[in-house]
Amino acid sequence: MSTTGHHATVDADELRRRVRELLDAHPPATTDRLDFLRARFDAGLAWVHYPAGLGGLDAPRSLQAVVDAELEAAGAPDNDPRRIGIGLGMAAPTILGFGTDEQRQRLLRPLWTGEEVWCQLFSEPGAGSDLAALATRAVRDGDDWVVDGQKVWTSSAHLARWAILIARTDPDQPKHRGISYFICDMTDPGVEVRPLRQITGEAEFNEVFLTGVRIPDSRRLGGIGEGWRVAQTTLMNERVAIGGGRIPREGGMIGLVAGVWRERPELRTHDLHQRLLRLWTESEAARLAGERLRRQLAVGQPGPEGSAMKLAFARLNQHISALEVELLGEEGLLYDDWTLRRPELVDFTGREAGYRYLRAKGNSIEGGTSEVLLNIIAERVLGLPPEPRTDKDVPWKDLPR
Amino acid sequence: MSTPDLLYSEAEDDLRAAVRSLLTDRCPPASVLSEAESGRAHDIALWRALGTEMGTAGLLVPDKLGGQGATAREAAVVMEELGRAVAPVPYLTSAVLAAGALLGCDTDQEAVARLLGALAEGRSVGALAVPLSTAAGAPGAPAATVRADGDGTLSGQVTGVAGAAGADVLLVPATGADGYGLYAVETAETSVTVEPLTSLDLTRPLAAVTLTGAPARRLAGPDRAAAAIGRALLTGAGLLASEQLGVAEWCLTETVRHTKERHQFGRPIGSFQALKHRMAALWLDLVSARATARYAADALATDSPDTPVAVAVAQAHCAEVAVRAAEECVQLHGGIGMTWEHPAHLYLKRAKADEIALGTPGRHRQALAGLVDLAAPAG
Ligand SMILES: Cc1cc2nc3c(=O)[nH]c(=O)nc-3n(C[C@H](O)[C@H](O)[C@H](O)COP(=O)(O)OP(=O)(O)OC[C@H]3O[C@@H](n4cnc5c(N)ncnc54)[C@H](O)[C@@H]3O)c2cc1C
Numbered sequence: 137m138s139t140t141g142h143h144a145t146v147d148a149d150e151l152r153r154r155v156r157e158l159l160d161a162h163p164p165a166t167t168d169r170l171d172f173l174r175a176r177f178d179a180g181l182a183w184v185h186y187p188a189g190l191g192g193l194d195a196p197r198s199l200q201a202v203v204d205a206e207l208e209a210a211g212a213p214d215n216d217p218r219r220i221g222i223g224l225g226m227a228a229p230t231i232l233g234f235g236t237d238e239q240r241q242r243l244l245r246p247l248w249t250g251e252e253v254w255c256q257l258f259s260e261p262g263a264g265s266d267l268a269a270l271a272t273r274a275v276r277d278g279d280d281w282v283v284d285g286q287k288v289w290t291s292s293a294h295l296a297r298w299a300i301l302i303a304r305t306d307p308d309q310p311k312h313r314g315i316s317y318f319i320c321d322m323t324d325p326g327v328e329v330r331p332l333r334q335i336t337g338e339a340e341f342n343e344v345f346l347t348g349v350r351i352p353d354s355r356r357l358g359g360i361g362e363g364w365r366v367a368q369t370t371l372m373n374e375r376v377a378i379g380g381g382r383i384p385r386e387g388g389m390i391g392l393v394a395g396v397w398r399e400r401p402e403l404r405t406h407d408l409h410q411r412l413l414r415l416w417t418e419s420e421a422a423r424l425a426g427e428r429l430r431r432q433l434a435v436g437q438p439g440p441e442g443s444a445m446k447l448a449f450a451r452l453n454q455h456i457s458a459l460e461v462e463l464l465g466e467e468g469l470l471y472d473d474w475t476l477r478r479p480e481l482v483d484f485t486g487r488e489a490g491y492r493y494l495r496a497k498g499n500s501i502e503g504g505t506s507e508v509l510l511n512i513i514a515e516r517v518l519g520l521p522p523e524p525r526t527d528k529d530v531p532w533k534d535l536p537r
Numbered sequence: 538m539s540t541p542d543l544l545y546s547e548a549e550d551d552l553r554a555a556v557r558s559l560l561t562d563r564c565p566p567a568s569v570l571s572e573a574e575s576g577r578a579h580d581i582a583l584w585r586a587l588g589t590e591m592g593t594a595g596l597l598v599p600d601k602l603g604g605q606g607a608t609a610r611e612a613a614v615v616m617e618e619l620g621r622a623v624a625p626v627p628y629l630t631s632a633v634l635a636a637g638a639l640l641g642c643d644t645d646q647e648a649v650a651r652l653l654g655a656l657a658e659g660r661s662v663g664a665l666a667v668p669l670s671t672a673a674g675a676p677g678a679p680a681a682t683v684r685a686d687g688d689g690t691l692s693g694q695v696t697g698v699a700g701a702a703g704a705d706v707l708l709v710p711a712t713g714a715d716g717y718g719l720y721a722v723e724t725a726e727t728s729v730t731v732e733p734l735t736s737l738d739l740t741r742p743l744a745a746v747t748l749t750g751a752p753a754r755r756l757a758g759p760d761r762a763a764a765a766i767g768r769a770l771l772t773g774a775g776l777l778a779s780e781q782l783g784v785a786e787w788c789l790t791e792t793v794r795h796t797k798e799r800h801q802f803g804r805p806i807g808s809f810q811a812l813k814h815r816m817a818a819l820w821l822d823l824v825s826a827r828a829t830a831r832y833a834a835d836a837l838a839t840d841s842p843d844t845p846v847a848v849a850v851a852q853a854h855c856a857e858v859a860v861r862a863a864e865e866c867v868q869l870h871g872g873i874g875m876t877w878e879h880p881a882h883l884y885l886k887r888a889k890a891d892e893i894a895l896g897t898p899g900r901h902r903q904a905l906a907g908l909v910d911l912a913a914p915a916g
Contacts (some may be wrong), residue, residue: 213857264802264871289872333877335867407899407912443717454864461737461889462897466670471737471888490737493889494882497867498875505871507811527803535803 138187146184146195148202151493154179154193155206164212173249176207182215182248186232190244198431199234203381215250220482222292223247223254227300230317230370236359242449243298255296255445256374257287257320257344258367262537264289265508266313267302268364269527269535272346274303274318281305281318281356283326283349291502293329293342294478296322301351302363302368305329307533314532315363319355326350337474340482375504376442379449383423389456389485390419396463403463412463422448440516444507444518450499450506453484456491464489542610543831548734549614553562556615559587560622566880567691572625573739573883578703584626588659591747595628595657596771602644603654604636609772613779614833615681620783620859623883625740627647629773629780629910635663637772641765643756649756652706652721666705666722666746669696672896673774673852674845674904677719678710683748685713689780690750691720699894701744702733709746710766716759719766721752738890740883771848774895775833780852782823782830783889785855785862789819791834791881792866812869819862826858846908853901858897859888 176182177191183204186192195523198424217224224247231243246252263270272285293299299320306314320327326349358366386394396402397412424431426445458478461468473489484495498504514520526534545553563583572580596612598604605611612633619628636656642649655661656713671679683693691711701707708720708728724731728751736742757765759802785893804806806812837842863885865876874881892898904915 179803259872264801265806266803267802289875333878335875335882338878405899405903407902457861458889462893462899465893465897466668469669469697469737469743470895471735474735474739494885497864497885499876500868501871505868507809510811523809525802 146193146199148199151181151184151193151195151202152200152206155182155203155210159210161373164210168211168251170251172213173396174245176212177245177246177248179249181207182305186230186244190232191248195258210227215248216481218248220247220253221249221257221377221482222296222300222399223252226256226370226374227254227298229373230300230357230366231319233368233369234366236354238354239357241321247298252297253292253295255290255292255299255312255322255345256370256510257290257299257301258370259289260286261288265505266527267367268315269532270302270304270315271537272301272303273307274305274316276305276352276353277350279353281316281351281353283318283346283351285346287344287346289332289502290342290344291340291482293322293344294331295480298322298527299344302356302367305363308531309361311527311532311535312364313361316360317357317363317366320346320351320358321355323347324351330474332476333476334494334495336491337471338477338479371504372438372440374440375465375509376438378499378503379446380426380430380438380442382426385420385423386416387423388419389453389496390416392489392492393456393460393463394461403465404415408459408463411459411513415452415459418448419452419456422452434452440512443504443512444461445505446499447506447513450496453492453496453499456497457489460489461493472489474534479481539841540736541832541835541839541841543828543835545831546610547612549611552611552613553618555591555619555854556587556593556618559591560618560624564622564624566883569623569625569737569740569792569883570752570877570880572907576733578700578733578742578744579627580625580715580884581703583624584662585659587624587626588628588632593628594659595636597636597640598653598657602657604657604743605859608838609776610834610838611775613830615799616776616779617783617786617830619654620780620887621787623740623784623787623880623887624888627664627700627703629741629777631656631662631704633776634665634700634769634773635659635706635708638765638767639663639756641768642761646756646827647752647811648721652756655706661705662700662703663708664700665766666695666696666698666701666707666709667766669699669741669890669894670697670896671770672900672904673767673770673897674849674901677771680716681710681712683709685711685715685718685720685753685755686750688750689753689755691722691748691753692750693748695746697734697743698746699741699743700708701731701746702742702856704731707746708756710747710755712761715755718759719757719762720753720755722748722753726751728752730784736890739885740887741890760814770895772837774852774901775837775848777891778826778830778833778848778855781847781855781859781888781891784884784891785819785823785826786857788859788862788866788881789807789816789823792816792819792869793872806869811860815865815869819865822858822861826855829854846905849905849908850899853898853905856898856901860892863888896897 180193182191184195185197274281299322302317328345595604596607600606829851836847
């Protein structure tokens with residue numbers, strides 16, 4: 137996977153030197169944004185823990201912060217991660233872990249620069265928490281696979297050039313074993329994207345209908361029938377991507393409500409004060425736990441512990457935004473805009489308190505529900521016995537539906 | 538204190554059945570959503586059927602003034618059903634708050650009686666022009682942001698008023714040379730502007746009211762206005778608890794239904810103990826919420842000296858139960874609960890707005906601190 141053991145050669149000083157070289161050769165003030173991002177990728181400064189030649193330098197992951205800080209100080213453009221969260225957080229580590237050299241060379245650079253947006257075609261109407269029950273079929277036809285089925289809740293599908301897709305290639309196998317993992321071209325004529333409006337008023341996610349979509353076998357990730365294992369990598373990374381980011385003290389949701397508290401003394405009550413302090417403490421505790429976890433994860437792929445961060449993030453986002461609406465009182469009864477829009481990016485801390493309160497409700501559903509994540513912690517971290525299951529060893533085609 | 542009646546009478550059950558059957562027929566979730574998106578202030582046809590034809594608009598108004606001469610107990614049952622349907626009708630704002638304020642004025646006064654009769658028969662829709670977030674039970678009357686001038690007109694602005702957009706008449710607290718008073722203003726006057734605001738709760742939209750020399754009739758002066766408004770707010774808060782109960786009930790019922798039907802991992806998701814316990818816990822919340830809401834309604838109906846405590850307890854408790862039930866409803870529905878199409882969001886938005894309406898749970902707990910002698914620490 138991503139670690140190759142060459143760490144010793146690249147340290148913080150070396151990275152600073154390389155950043156200076158990049159900045160000298162491509163001064164941000166006079167360089168086109170995309171040209172700069174491509175040059176940054178080629179200099180191995182995109183994600184330093186990736187292999188050389190793929191945007192990295194085989195450096196320890198923790199040193200990324202050094203690069204980011206230097207580039208920010210120099211006023212360099214970034215790749216606007218909020219626009220391409222699925223590509224960066226989920227598709228990339230999976231391609232890196234399971235892709236062929238050709239796939240990595242072709243896909244990672246435009247993914248990182250944001251030239252190509254990615255989406256995730258996993259969930260289906262009948263397969264949400266029980267993702268392995270998915271019914272989208274991929275049937276081999278010469279060098280291609282022909283894919284038919286329906287996906288749902290697909291964020292960014294309306295913007296995406298590529299999708300990571302899981303589909304059933306062998307219905308005779310038990311559900312977890314007959315799945316394969318593909319890279320789907322979203323411009324294929326068989327792909328139809330329909331907006332789904334959310335409780336926030338906007339249509340951030342979509343239904344995606346796949347009809348006779350042809351995917352060359354060269355766009356399969358991992359072995360035939362090994363899609364579930366590949367998908368685990370995506371999902372583990374997703375859970376770290378949602379809520380696992382490095383933030384300063386009072387970064388994220390708590391900083392917003394703390395700001396309102398400081399600026400609006402007329403809104404304060406004893407009750408809200410105690411609750412705010414409690415949430416502030418919990419946010420700081422979660423931030424420090426994330427910091428620790430990231431140190432532990434500096435090498436390799438995240439394990440089930442990553443779920444803990446996402447759980448805490450979802451709970452805190454929900455409680456803090458709920459408190460903010462209550463704190464605002466009369467203003468909390470208002471909403472900024474219900475107009476049906478197609479957002480270009482997702483920002484959990486964007487817009488106003490009402491939007492944040494509603495959007496945060498999705499945090500405990502997207503990327504695996506909080507209940508499913510608690511099950512993962514109970515079973516894979518604590519080693520508690522799983523609930524008895526009847527659906528694991530039966531061929532998928534014989535499962536009741 | 539006499540023993541409160543915390544059950545439903547047969548007549549109350551009949552009333553509930555009638556209201557529920559009307560709402561099932563005329564106010565399904567899909568029509569609530571399209572009504573909310575229509576930009577209309579409320580569902581006029583539904584309000585005619587419910588308020589006028591069924592007579593619920595006049596429940597709190599005595600017979601001799603054109604009402605039904607019922608009590609807060611019956612009104613609470615209507616509120617429960619309206620909450621259960623998130624019905625976009627001006628029951629709380631016109632039949633409870635506006636009528637309640639008028640009942641606190643001198644009803645022998647012809648102007649007061651005429652207005653009450655019109656509201657009770659649903660011929661006219663009223664709204665009490667105070668922000669919906671005004672805390673009930675707080676000492677003193679809500680501060681007036683409107684000025685009464687010597688020529689009998691009002692000027693000023695009130696923000697965040699529920700039910701103002703669909704109202705014919707506004708009851709406006711204002712201060713002038715004669716002190717604090719309650720005034721009636723017709724919204725048809727050109728000097729009255731009612732500007733709809735984009736509201737979190739799509740089913741009970743707010744508006745900003747601006748008066749620029751609006752002709753007004755004084756309904757109560759300094760001797761009664763504050764008490765009339767205070768009593769209306771207290772009644773509103775007490776009955777809001779029943780609405781919150783109705784919201785929570787729908788959320789639990791719908792969640793139980795969904796989790797029985799939805800299968801994942803080869804079984805109904807409601808068979809997972811993690812979810813079962815969550816729904817059982819909600820049911821427990823509902824048991825106590827119903828008891829507090831009934832107690833508040835009964836206290837209001839019997840004019841019990843314990844009414845302020847009953848209302849504060851009901852509000853502090855039911856507001857949180859409704860929000861919790863709506864949040865659980867969204868969560869246990871998974872992705873479908875996050876959509877605009879599914880009605881769960883209408884209940885979430887109503888529950889969250891109701892939590893702020895007429896005082897947050899924190900405000901009501903604070904009121905209780907004084908009422909039951911549990912003072913805050915000094916300093
Ligand atoms: C905002 C948002 C964005 C999303 N974006 C994407 C995307 O880009 N791509 C994509 O593929 N998917 C996406 N999803 C889908 C998401 O992954 C699913 O919604 C989620 O996995 C839950 O599946 P479901 O909606 O079918 O709910 P269900 O699986 O039906 O769950 C309903 C309820 O049952 C509970 N439950 C289920 N199983 C168990 C169990 N064993 N024990 C206890 N409780 C259980 C759940 O926790 C939940 O509360 C998105 C969802 C949201 C809300």
